[in-house]
Amino acid sequence: MSWRELPLSELPIDVIDGDRGKNYPKQNEFHEKGYCVFLSATNVTKSGFKFDTVQFIDEQKDSALRKGKLSRNDVVLTTRGTIGNSAFFNESIPYENMRINSGMVILRVDQNKFYAPFLYSYLRSQLFLKKVDSIRSGAAQPQLPIRDLVTVKIPCPDISEQIRASEFISSYDDLIENNRRRIQLLEESARLLYQEWFVHLRFPGHEQVNITDGVPEGWTRLSVAECCEKPSYGYTASANQDAIGPKFLRITDIVPSSISWANVPYCEADEATTKKYQLGEGDIVVARTGATVGYAKRMPSLSEPVIYASYLVKFSPNKSIVDDLILGIFMESEQYKDFVRGNAGGAAQPNANAQILGGAKLLVPSELLQKEFRSNVAPLIEQKFLLEKQNTSLTKARDLLLPKLMSGELTI
Structure with a gap:
């Protein structure tokens, strides 16, 4: 049985734009560390938040901006350039203060009437992404204006059904996230060995090797x-x-x-x-x-x-x-x-x-040392790619189930 759908404008969900005024941060006002994360397009992906690179603004700049600050359980949606990427600001995100840039919006639900994780799950489904693709504007720079976004229809089952569907999807997400953490540990192990051998020059047998101008003999x-x-x-x-x-x-x-x-x-x-x-x-x-x-x-x-x-x-x-x-x-x-x-x-x-x-x-390095390095690192890289393949399979399975769950065709 299909769930009824209503336009976003008729649901208990506020659509909040970022601050585009005179106080919008200039390039020289971004810092590598600071008070408030200022999200860029690279931070909001098809798979949620990614913080490989992060830019910050200070507390003074943050207080000068009027709109666009995130609260826990907000959902972020990209609306310019790469449109349709989304991320969920839940308790697992390690930053307390975050703001969206001018190419994003915040979707803030009334938590007594709608379940934010359900909204996030729907935004990641092909059902939503196909709707967005049909109404986007701009050729060189795709855009999704708020006036068009609020016309998109969203399923709105009973909140208890929203919770059940979201928890089922989150079981896949948890497995994917666990694999992702393991992948990061494997990558870090390979990087550390590279640094030890080829940057700090503490490779096997380094005590017996002459080093001239930072280059070991035979390298x-x-x-x-x-x-x-x-x-x-x-x-x-x-x-x-x-x-x-x-x-x-x-x-x-x-x-x-x-x-x-x-x-x-x-x-x-x-x-x-x-x-x-x-x-x-x-x-x-x-x-x-x-x-x-x-x-x-x-x-x-x-x-x-x-x-x-x-x-x-x-x-x-x-x-x-x-x-x-x-x-x-x-x-x-x-x-x-x-x-x-x-x-x-x-x-x-x-x-x-x-x-x-x-x-x-x-x-x-020498051919012999290259072979020794590979024998140490290749198993780590192989395990990493096996985990990536697992995540690919889990993601495909989740994404096949997602539209069926989000439409009410499949019940839990």
Whole structure:
């Protein structure tokens, strides 16, 4: 039995815009640490909040802003650029003070009449996302004005049914989140070993090795470009959610700590195009523009064709020079991001070409030490990708059930 639906404007849910006035923070008013998180587009994803990079404003700036401050149990929805991403400000979020930027809205429910986790679950469903896609405006910069958003119909079953449906979905979310934490621990273990051996130079047998100008005997200092085949730029296409064509990897997909393959869209591409832009295991893609310029990801073993978008640059390690695990960990590091940001052009919109992206230098150890490092790290990376595959399967299962639950077709 289907649940009745009402326009958002008729539900006990307030839609709150961010402050767009004269006190809106300028670039020089953002800080790496501070009183209040000021959300950016990278913080609100298809999978909820991500805080890999966070910008803050101070308490004085926070008090000068009128609208857009979050309260616990608020839901955030992106309404400009990448529209339809959502996140839930529940008790698990480690920041007390947070504000939305001008490309988002807050959905604040009357908790006596509507269950906020149910609203969040619905916003993540294809039922809602398809409705949003049909009413969005703007070609170059997609937008979802509030006047249009409030016309979207939302299911409104009895609140007890809302709670049951949300708790069922949260059981999947809990498993996904547990795997995500395990993935982070595995990544951190690999990073720490890399730092110990190749940054602090405490590699096995270092006591017997001469070091000259920071380079151990038998090692070389090379640029990323010198370690790779010729870099190549990605493919220009429109992403779509229908499983037609290859997967289409974009900047937004590589910014989180791990790629959520279930959320990577597809694109139309013929056989020749797919072959030209197809990624393979060990390839590394880097964002060349925007606030996340310099973000990189090494590709695992891929079970289906994946091509990369035009704002990404691909580097394929020359395995006769450097192991792809070593280069991948280096290019995913903060050290590499700092190098790219420090050399990128453009103030409002940072950008870096392949020459800049390939200019960072790293220590390349002896072949024997590279093999030893791989034998230590490869099991960690393999376990990480197995957990990512589990999360892909869990996400697909959850997303298949979600529209059935949200429409009332499936009852718990």
